[in-house]
Amino acid sequence: NGAYVLASETCALDVVGAELVRNIRPGEIVVVNDHGYKIVQYTNNTQLAICSMEYIYFARPDSDIYGVNVHSARKRMGARLAAESPVEADMVIGVPNSSLSAASGYAEAAGLPNEMGLIKNQYVARTFIQPTQELREQGVRMKLSAVHSVVKGKRVIVIDDSIVRGTTSKRIVQLLKEAGAAEVHMRISSPPLKYPC
Structure with missing residues (x-):
């Protein structure tokens, strides 16, 4: 319906029928307003660091984290x-x-x-x-x-x-x-x- 959804887990997208466009990368900010959305790279001094407890405990099993179920x-x-x-x-x-x-x-x-x-x-x-x-x-x-x-x-x-x-x-x-x-x-x-x- 033209709405934008941002979520920390892909299972939240599934529940509301949203489509995963892509993961937000380190150093990015997503700005959503009445005109749509834009992604701003606020720094390049980054590295991807995923908390292992997401895979071990916190995340729901039906979620994907950076492409890994x-x-x-x-x-x-x-x-x-x-x-x-x-x-x-x-x-x-x-x-x-x-x-x-x-x-x-x-x-x-x-x-x-x-x-x-x-x-x-x-x-x-x-x-x-x-x-x-x-x-x-x-x-x-x-x-x-x-x-x-x-x-x-x-x-x-x-x-x-x-x-x-x-x-x-x-x-x-x-x-x-x-x-x-x-x-x-x-x-x-x-x-x-x-x-x-």
């Missing part, structure tokens, strides 16, 4: 993890939601079933950004539930995308053991973050 990138991380850190187990489960793609990649590469062993309460916000440890732990308790009938008596590989403080990881292991998992093997699909974005 987030789901595909996460799936490749899981497959690489399976090659680097194999373990004998009965199944792979991903921590919902951002680890599901990596779990799929791990399971495919390892030749194991990818099961839904954890359910996420969709009404609980991201817990790692809570201001206190007590609030983070409370949020994690409310955020995830184990599917007892899936994990009971099973050797489970749990794929999570990252460890920020470890609060969620500890709770997941506890949840799965309480649900009767015979073994719980945590695997993290992202490498250690060494530098801030």
Whole structure:
């Protein structure tokens, strides 16, 4: 309809039926007014620096970041993890939601079933950004539930995308053991973050 849409993720364009024209490059400003839009290069002293946490955690899996689909990138991380850190187990489960793609990649590469062993309460916000440890732990308790009938008596590989403080990881292991998992093997699909974005 002639409108212009600027978004940080391509999935937002899909939702409103907009077409991706191109990515905004480092050093550019897009000016939109009643006459259309123009792109201004305000500096050439730039380099492309994408925050790895976009691929690992923040971005939706149906988004593309500079031509790389987030789901595909996460799936490749899981497959690489399976090659680097194999373990004998009965199944792979991903921590919902951002680890599901990596779990799929791990399971495919390892030749194991990818099961839904954890359910996420969709009404609980991201817990790692809570201001206190007590609030983070409370949020994690409310955020995830184990599917007892899936994990009971099973050797489970749990794929999570990252460890920020470890609060969620500890709770997941506890949840799965309480649900009767015979073994719980945590695997993290992202490498250690060494530098801030």
